[in-house]
Amino acid sequence: xxDGMVDVVPQGDLAxxxxxxxxxxxxxxxxxxxxxxxxxxxGQLYLATSSLNKRxxxxxxxxxxKPEDAxxxxxxxxxxxxxxxxxxxxxxxxxxxxxxxDSGALQLxxxxxxxxETKDTLHHFFEMHPTYCEHDDRIxxxxxxxxxxxxxxxxxxxxxASTPNLVISGCMDGRVIVWxxxxxxxxxxxxxxxxxxxxxxxxxxxxxxxxxxxxxxxxKVWNIRNVKSCRTVYTDEMEPxxxxxxxxxxxxxxxxxxxxxxxxxxxxxxxxxxAHLSVMDREIRNLSWSSARPQLCAVAGDDVTVHVxxxxxxxISKHYTNDQSHKDFVRGLAWHPxxxxxxxxxxxxxxx
Numbered sequence: 001x002x003d004g005m006v007d008v009v010p011q012g013d014l015a016x017x018x019x020x021x022x023x024x025x026x027x028x029x030x031x032x033x034x035x036x037x038x039x040x041x042x043g044q045l046y047l048a049t050s051s052l053n054k055r056x057x058x059x060x061x062x063x064x065x066k067p068e069d070a071x072x073x074x075x076x077x078x079x080x081x082x083x084x085x086x087x088x089x090x091x092x093x094x095x096x097x098x099x100x101x102d103s104g105a106l107q108l109x110x111x112x113x114x115x116x117e118t119k120d121t122l123h124h125f126f127e128m129h130p131t132y133c134e135h136d137d138r139i140x141x142x143x144x145x146x147x148x149x150x151x152x153x154x155x156x157x158x159x160x161a162s163t164p165n166l167v168i169s170g171c172m173d174g175r176v177i178v179w180x181x182x183x184x185x186x187x188x189x190x191x192x193x194x195x196x197x198x199x200x201x202x203x204x205x206x207x208x209x210x211x212x213x214x215x216x217x218x219x220k221v222w223n224i225r226n227v228k229s230c231r232t233v234y235t236d237e238m239e240p241x242x243x244x245x246x247x248x249x250x251x252x253x254x255x256x257x258x259x260x261x262x263x264x265x266x267x268x269x270x271x272x273x274x275a276h277l278s279v280m281d282r283e284i285r286n287l288s289w290s291s292a293r294p295q296l297c298a299v300a301g302d303d304v305t306v307h308v309x310x311x312x313x314x315x316i317s318k319h320y321t322n323d324q325s326h327k328d329f330v331r332g333l334a335w336h337p338x339x340x341x342x343x344x345x346x347x348x349x350x351x352x
Contacts, residue, residue: 170197
């Protein structure tokens with residue numbers, strides 16, 4: 001490629017200005033501390049681990065064809081070690097992932113499969129694109145607008161880019177960044193929360209609305225179409241939020257999980273709380289919605305138990321509880337896109 005040109009990947013994907021690095025080393029084994037599970041739309045599983053008690057603070061990204069193969073390194077398609085812990089993994093499309101790192105960087109990854117040069121087999125590998133480090137502390141959460149490709153936006157003017165918002169990242173520096181499909185920064189909001197951002201959630205009903213939760217105990221809703229884009233919709237020092245997520249199909253309702261182990265519904269228009277339910281007596285760390293049954297949400301925290309709750313219009317109830325599968329804290333939750341089976345991972349090196 002000639003000097004000054006930009007390496008643009010096929011239309012519909014993210015564009016990068018530097019050549020990617022191809023993974024040529026697979027770690028020997030999957031680390032015990034499995035923090036993240038993420039399914040691609042084709043049912044392939046991506047797994048992220050972090051070295052919490054070793055000499056180097058690194059993170060590994062793994063790719064498995066089937067969730068049943070995890071976490072056996074011998075059954076993995078490939079793996080890659082990153083010089084930072086991995087806080088979050090989100091699938092952008094069938095061939096791309098975005099990683100939120102403890103270094104404060106956003107890492108873009110392309111999932112590649114080619115025919116082996118000498119063997120009649122498939123060769124799987126990651127293309128690790130250059131990181132984008134716009135945060136001054138560790139990234140705590142990342143979310144994506146799943147309907148970004150279908151969102152209605154004004155036609156592109158010749159010579160100018162018109163791309164919808166795609167990714168949002170929150171960090172302990174109090175900054176929230178909205179990224180577009182070319183990894184350009186649409187909005188850099190600082191300070192969004194003075195004590196640090198602990199959770200972010202994209203409103204899938206509107207490409208310009210998202211919610212954030214801060215370490216100071218406030219939840220804010222942002223509509224970046226408006227001049228005054230931010231509204232504080234919740235604050236409670238006795239029950240501070242830990243994780244937030246929009247209820248599927250309900251534009252003005254958040255599911256809030258608290259540091260006290262409770263979940264409740266928050267109407268972002270009236271700022272009212274309803275359907276309060278105590279799930280556990282420890283901090284909740286993860287929420288994961290079923291795509292086939294949008295009223296079901298998996299919940300996990302600083303405990304060995306996985307809970308599934310049923311979220312109705314004005315009621316939250318316990319649907320299922322499993323305290324037999326894990327022996328250490330559960331961190332990863334993901335629903336299989338085809339079978340709608342819930343999979344979980346934890347700090348006990350188990351995926352089940």
